[in-house]
Amino acid sequence: MISVAEALAQVLALARPLPPERVPLAEALGRVLAQPVTARLTQPPFDAAAMDGYWIAAADARPGARLIVTGAAAAGHAHQGALSPGQALRIFTGAPCPAAPGRVIPQEDVTREGDGITLGTLPKSAHIRPRGGDFAEGAEVFPRRPLTPRDLGLMAAMNIAELPVHRRPQVAIIATGDELVMPGERPGPDQILCSNSFLLAGAVTQAGGIARMLPIARDTEASLRAVLGAAEGADLIVTSGGASVGEHDLVGKVAGEMGLARAFWQVAMKPGKPLMAGRLGGAVLLGLPGNPVAAAVCADLFLAPVLKRFQGLEIPASTAKAVLGCDVPPEGPRAHYQRARLSLGGDLPVITPFAQQDSAGLSVLAQADALLIRPPQDGPRSAGEIVDYLPL
Numbered sequence: 291m292i293s294v295a296e297a298l299a300q301v302l303a304l305a306r307p308l309p310p311e312r313v314p315l316a317e318a319l320g321r322v323l324a325q326p327v328t329a330r331l332t333q334p335p336f337d338a339a340a341m342d343g344y345w346i347a348a349a350d351a352r353p354g355a356r357l358i359v360t361g362a363a364a365a366g367h368a369h370q371g372a373l374s375p376g377q378a379l380r381i382f383t384g385a386p387c388p389a390a391p392g393r394v395i396p397q398e399d400v401t402r403e404g405d406g407i408t409l410g411t412l413p414k415s416a417h418i419r420p421r422g423g424d425f426a427e428g429a430e431v432f433p434r435r436p437l438t439p440r441d442l443g444l445m446a447a448m449n450i451a452e453l454p455v456h457r458r459p460q461v462a463i464i465a466t467g468d469e470l471v472m473p474g475e476r477p478g479p480d481q482i483l484c485s486n487s488f489l490l491a492g493a494v495t496q497a498g499g500i501a502r503m504l505p506i507a508r509d510t511e512a513s514l515r516a517v518l519g520a521a522e523g524a525d526l527i528v529t530s531g532g533a534s535v536g537e538h539d540l541v542g543k544v545a546g547e548m549g550l551a552r553a554f555w556q557v558a559m560k561p562g563k564p565l566m567a568g569r570l571g572g573a574v575l576l577g578l579p580g581n582p583v584a585a586a587v588c589a590d591l592f593l594a595p596v597l598k599r600f601q602g603l604e605i606p607a608s609t610a611k612a613v614l615g616c617d618v619p620p621e622g623p624r625a626h627y628q629r630a631r632l633s634l635g636g637d638l639p640v641i642t643p644f645a646q647q648d649s650a651g652l653s654v655l656a657q658a659d660a661l662l663i664r665p666p667q668d669g670p671r672s673a674g675e676i677v678d679y680l681p682l
């Protein structure tokens with residue numbers, strides 16, 4: 291059995307960033323830029339008033355000065371023509387300022403009578419946003435993360451209407467097992483609901499992929515072959531179940547007959563030991579264990595990172611430190627990812643694993659907000675010790 295770190299390295303080595311495609315700016319939320327984009331103009335394109343008030347020439351800027359208001363400039367409407375000494379311009383936020391040196395006095399800071407104003411104490415700020423104060427034409431942006439609403443705002447201001455982004459990975463999701471029925475159906479006495487496909491599709495969507503849920507493959511080679519065949523065109527095939535050692539565990543056998551180049555099977559982790567990975571045709575195949583929590587943990591540890599890789603993202607170490615909230619017993623030969631809850635602590639949060647750690651227990655999984663990581667052969671640990679965890 292290989293370690294989690296080795297398995298992750300091998301999974302990531304199976305995938306390459308997907309080629310770029312161009313998408314309209316309005317559809318780019320969460321997408322990842324494939325190359326830098328550059329500002330097509332300078333912002334602000336002119337010295338702009340930052341307050342509603344009066345623009346005055348630098349030479350007229352002294353407390354007590356009386357000036358005549360001779361014209362107006364508003365956002366989208368510059369004032370044409372020059373001002374003479376002793377003249378002020380009514381100006382509104384966002385309006386272009388005259389080219390001469392000057393400043394904007396907020397209207398609250400002057401006394402206005404008829405078309406005259408009298409200046410009081412001059413405010414510290416000139417209340418002018420200088421041309422190019424935000425960014426200059428040609429400025430490059432290349433955030434190495436899924437684009438946020440803030441990125442879209444910046445790129446809109448840069449007049450970038452279309453973006454080159456990595457294609458989103460197409461992910462085929464295949465549940466296997468005679469015991470499974472879909473939510474909404476009535477299970478027979480020996481049956482349970484297929485939960486894995488929904489958990490996995492959610493994980494795929496959250497990580498920027500496009501999930502395609504295929505029909506449940508039954509526990510026959512013919513059924514599994516047919517459903518795997520229907521995954522044609524996917525960048526990633528994720529199966530759940532049928533990965534272990536029983537006679538009904540057919541994924542390795544059937545995928546092998548279909549040409550799977552297997553990278554590994556079985557990882558020293560708990561839950562998730564029967565994980566399998568390889569390449570099947572043009573796709574990466576992740577064969578997840580059927581136990582729902584095992585599938586969920588494998589999704590956090592392997593599926594999310596490989597989806598990042600497809601989108602050209604770095605995969606930073608995502609573990610964090612916390613203080614153990616209770617004593618915990620020693621561990622065996624597999625790294626144990628324990629469902630846990632975080633609470634506020636001092637410098638570090640406090641992490642407390644749930645008493646129930648069954649790899650089929652979805653209720654506890656849904657309440658967990660972290661996975662406490664117990665390394666292989668970890669000794670007993672006491673409350674107060676510092677441990678690693680994976681935020682969920």
Ligand SMILES: Nc1nc2c(c(=O)[nH]1)N[C@H]1C(S)=C(S)[C@@H](COP(=O)(O)OP(=O)(O)OC[C@H]3O[C@@H](n4cnc5c(N)ncnc54)[C@H](O)[C@@H]3O)O[C@H]1N2
Nearest residue numbers: 465483484485486487531532533534539563579580581584
């Ligand atoms: N003799 C051994 N038995 C088992 C071993 C082992 O090493 N030796 N490993 C155990 C471990 S660890 C796991 S995890 C499971 C995983 O087995 P499979 O991947 O073959 O999964 P199945 O047997 O098909 O199913 C296991 C369990 O999960 C339920 N399941 C499956 N698919 C779904 C789904 N889509 N939604 C909800 N629940 C699902 C299934 O009904 C079973 O209860 O094997 C151990 N056995």
Ligand code: MOO
Nearest residue numbers: 561562563584649
């Ligand atoms: O993956 Mo299994 O028990 O390790 O759930």
